[in-house]
Amino acid sequence: MNRTVKILLAANLIVFAILAFVYPHLMVGPGKLIPGHGKLEEDCFACHAPLTGADSARCIVCHKPEDIGRLTTVGLPIDKPLTSTPFHQKLTRQDCIACHSDHAGVKRFRPTGHFNHGLLEKTTRDECQSCHKSPKDTLHQQITGNCSQCHNQEKWTPATFDHNKYFELDRDHNARCVTCHVHNDYSRYTCYGCHEHTPDNIRRKHIKEGIRSYENCVECHRNADEHDIRGEYGKREGKRDRKKHND
Numbered sequence: 001m002n003r004t005v006k007i008l009l010a011a012n013l014i015v016f017a018i019l020a021f022v023y024p025h026l027m028v029g030p031g032k033l034i035p036g037h038g039k040l041e042e043d044c045f046a047c048h049a050p051l052t053g054a055d056s057a058r059c060i061v062c063h064k065p066e067d068i069g070r071l072t073t074v075g076l077p078i079d080k081p082l083t084s085t086p087f088h089q090k091l092t093r094q095d096c097i098a099c100h101s102d103h104a105g106v107k108r109f110r111p112t113g114h115f116n117h118g119l120l121e122k123t124t125r126d127e128c129q130s131c132h133k134s135p136k137d138t139l140h141q142q143i144t145g146n147c148s149q150c151h152n153q154e155k156w157t158p159a160t161f162d163h164n165k166y167f168e169l170d171r172d173h174n175a176r177c178v179t180c181h182v183h184n185d186y187s188r189y190t191c192y193g194c195h196e197h198t199p200d201n202i203r204r205k206h207i208k209e210g211i212r213s214y215e216n217c218v219e220c221h222r223n224a225d226e227h228d229i230r231g232e233y234g235k236r237e238g239k240r241d242r243k244k245h246n247d
Helices: 003-022 035-040 056-062 199-208 231-246
Strands: none
């Protein structure tokens, strides 16, 4: 490659570099902006820092975090907010570009609907229903809060909880959640929500069978079959049944 060609290539590169800074919307723009940002169509550096790209610090010049979801950029009240509860005020850091991009040539919501809940304050992450509507199926209609006991914020479906690992909801136990989980607190349970299971009845029956430790019901009982007994007492019952069979 002779010297003249090298000079021409270098000159072209310099021209392109200058044009990219002077007219970035024509040289490197990936697409049209949303209508609300139309006036910035030719002012790329209103949002982008030279060489480093989109800068969240430039976003909050117009979009005040305390007003997002409440007021427009000109200070007018928003008639129909996108969510019932503005959540931008609950972010641990203002990382706008983690979710938003306004060019038509790229995804305008980067995670394709999967918002990074790690950006929210911890207390806000536990208040799912302040932003999300509860499902309308018969199970979720009985539940208020405690979403994280069955779901995680990385992958909402499928649910991670399998009730059969703890207790099979068969026969008479196919009851409303609050029958066993008072106030829908799924971290605890009680068997005394049923009229048959009173403390006196349970105590009397278990003492009669020689069982003195019976507070943790699911340690031995995992379904409605009273003969399907697990735990240490279940082992003793199994030995007793085998002995009767051999005799």
